[in-house]
Amino acid sequence: xxxxxxxxxxxxxxxxxxxxxxxxxxxxxxxxxxxxxxxxxxxxxxxxxxxxxxxxxxxxxxxxxxxxxxxxxxxxxxxxxxxxxxxxxxxxxxxxxxxxxxxxxxxxxxxxxxxxxxxxxxxxxxxxxxxxxxxxxxxxxxxxxxxxxxxxxxxxxxxxxxxxxxxxxxxxxxxxxxxxxxxxxxxxxxxxxxxxxxxxxxxxxxxxxxxxxxxxxxxxxxxxxxxxxxxxxxxxxxxxxxxxxxxxxxxxxxxxxxxxxxxxxxxxxxxxxxxxxxxxxxxxxxxxxxxx
Numbered sequence: 205x206x207x208x209x210x211x212x213x214x215x216x217x218x219x220x221x222x223x224x225x226x227x228x229x230x231x232x233x234x235x236x237x238x239x240x241x242x243x244x245x246x247x248x249x250x251x252x253x254x255x256x257x258x259x260x261x262x263x264x265x266x267x268x269x270x271x272x273x274x275x276x277x278x279x280x281x282x283x284x285x286x287x288x289x290x291x292x293x294x295x296x297x298x299x300x301x302x303x304x305x306x307x308x309x310x311x312x313x314x315x316x317x318x319x320x321x322x323x324x325x326x327x328x329x330x331x332x333x334x335x336x337x338x339x340x341x342x343x344x345x346x347x348x349x350x351x352x353x354x355x356x357x358x359x360x361x362x363x364x365x366x367x368x369x370x371x372x373x374x375x376x377x378x379x380x381x382x383x384x385x386x387x388x389x390x391x392x393x394x395x396x397x398x399x400x401x402x403x404x405x406x407x408x409x410x411x412x413x414x415x416x417x418x419x420x421x422x423x424x425x426x427x428x429x430x431x432x433x434x435x436x437x438x439x440x441x442x443x444x445x446x447x448x449x450x451x452x453x454x455x456x457x458x459x460x461x462x463x464x465x466x467x468x469x470x471x472x473x474x475x476x477x478x479x480x481x482x483x484x485x486x487x488x489x490x491x492x493x494x495x496x
Contacts, residue, residue, distance in 0.1 A: 254312050261305060342392055343399025345412040345420065354411050358423055359472060369425060369466040370432035373479035374402070375487055376418035377458035386452055394457065397446065405439045421476075432463045460487035 338350035346354060362369050376398055383391040395418065402412045402422055411423040424432055439459065447456050462483030466475045 251313075251316050254309060254316065258309055340399070340414040343396050343414050345399045345403065345414045347414055348416055351413055351415075351421075354413065355423065355472060358411070358425055359466070362425075362466060363468050366468070367426050368428055369423060370427045370429060370435075371464050371466065371475055371479045372420075372422035372424065372432060372436065373462045373464075373476070373483040374398075374420040374422065375460045375483055376420075377460060377487065377490055378455070379418040382452065382455055386455070390452060394452070394455075398457070398459070401439060401442045401446065405435055405442060421479075429463060429465045432465070436461050436463060458490060460484070460490060462486060 338346055338353070340347040358369055361367075376394070379391055379394065382394050395414075398420065399412065399414065402420060406412060406422060406424065409425050410427075411425075413421045413423070415421050422435070424435060427435075439461065443457050443459055450457065460483050462479040462481065462485070464475045464479035464482065466472070
C-alpha cells in the first residue's frame with residue numbers, strides 16, 4: 205500500500221485530477237440502459253407477433269366453422285347435415301400442420317421467455333459490476349471513480365430542490381507511523397476501520413468516498429453545517445471508542461476533518477477547496493498539540 209504524503213502540497217496537487225461533477229455523468233450506464241430497453245421492446249414485439257399469429261389461426265378455424273354452420277342457422281334448421289369427401293392423407297396432413305403450428309408457437313414462446321430472462325440477468329450483472337467498479341475493495345466505501353456520478357447527481361438535486369449539502373473532508377493522521385512500525389497490512393486494517401467508522405456515522409442517503417491514500421470525502425445530503433458538526437462529533441466519539449480497544453499498541457487513531465456547506469452559490473471545486481483548507485488547518489493544530 206503506498207504511503208500518503210504528509211505535507212501541504214498533497215492537498216494542493218489534487219486539483220489536477222479532479223473530475224467535473226457538475227457535468228454529464230458516465231455514458232456507459234445510459235448506453236446500456238438504452239440497449240436494454242431496445243432489446244426488451246424487441247422481445248415484447250415478438251411476443252405480440254406470436255399472439256397475433258395464434259389468434260389469426262384461431263380466427264381462420266372459426267371462420268371455416270362458421271361458413272359450414274351459418275346456412276343452417278340462417279334457415280333456422282334444428283338439424284343440419286354436413287357431407288364431405290376428404291381423403292385420409294388430407295386429414296392427416298391438416299392434423300400434422302395444426303400440431304406443427306402448436307409446436308412452433310410453444311417453441312417461440314419458450315424462446316421469448318428465455319430472451320426476457322437473459323436480458324434481466326444481464327441487467328442485474330451490469331448493475332452489480334457497475335456497483336463493484338465504484339467501490340473501494342479495502343474500505344467498501346465509494347472510490348474516486350464514483351465521485352463524478354455521485355456528486356453530480358447530488359449537486360443537481362440540491363440546486364433543483366434548493367437544499368444544502370455538507371462536505372466532510374477527512375484525513376487520517378499518522379498513517380505513515382502505522383505502516384513503518386506495524387507494517388502495511390496494519391495500515392490497511394486502519395483504513396478499513398476508518399471506512400467502517402464513517403459509514404456507521406452517516407445515514408443511508410449519505411455517501412462515504414475514499415479519495416485515495418488516507419483521505420475520505422463524506423457527502424451529507426439535505427444537511428446544514430449544524431448537522432455536519434453533529435456527524436463530526438459522532439465520528440470523533442467513535443474514534444475515541446476505537447482507541448480504547450485498539451489492537452495496535454502505541455498507536456492512537458486520529459482524524460482531521462474539514463466541513464464546508466454547498467448552497468448553490470459556489471462551485472463544487474470551491475466548496476471542496478474550503479473543506480480541504482479547514483481539514484489541513486485542523487491537521488496542523490493536531491501536530492502542534494502533539495509537539496510535532
